[in-house]
Amino acid sequence: MRVILLRDSKGIGKKFDVKDVKDGYARNFLIPHGLAMVADKVSLDEINRYKAKKADDEKNVRARLGAMAKKLENERFIFSVRAGAKSEVFGSIGSRDIEERIKKVAENENDLDNLEVMMDQPLKSLGEREIRVNLGHGITVAVPVMLEAIKESRR
CATH class of the missing domain: 3.40.5.10 (Ribosomal protein L9, N-terminal domain)
Known part of the structure; x- marks a missing residue:
């Protein structure tokens, strides 16, 4: 049967x-x-x-994610953080922080249900680096992330 x-x-x-x-x-x-x-x-x-x-x-979602990947490659995510004298960051920037920024840039947040930021550990030092992000549906992109020190004025 x-x-x-x-x-x-x-x-x-x-x-x-x-x-x-x-x-x-x-x-x-x-x-x-x-x-x-x-x-x-x-x-x-x-x-x-x-x-x-x-x-x-599926084809439409992959096309939208492909366009979003190109947009994210050209976007620079800057995080202003408090840092010590030796460029060590007080606290850290984790994958959830980067996910939130990516979702703010995205036009359609529903396409990012499978978003995964591929980081071994949180970012704890100043400078620029590229973080791999899996948007889902087999599309990955390298996103530039910059950690810069907050300029604090002394009283």
Whole structure:
């Protein structure tokens, strides 16, 4: 019997795959547990439309993220921090701080659900460096980040 999987099923396939399984397995397990439905012409057409729409949406998101990556490469993220005499920073700048700045620059924050700033440890020294950022959907970009000392006036 041909069925359409409604969820990822270990050993069978992924969601919306069309599979041939034994009749008893489909009738007694997959269909009653909501893991599959019978693959008839109407449901196959519906699944194909859904897959086409999903692929189109993915293409649009990747295009927007590509444009955002180019914009982020040209953007310079400057953090003003208190620092000591030897350029050590009081506190640190972590991945969450950089994520917040990136989201402020982004036009559509919804595209950045999978945003990941790839840093081993927080930034604790003055200067400029490039931080790798994964925007999701296989798009990564090197973002210039600058830590500069706050000019404090003595009273």
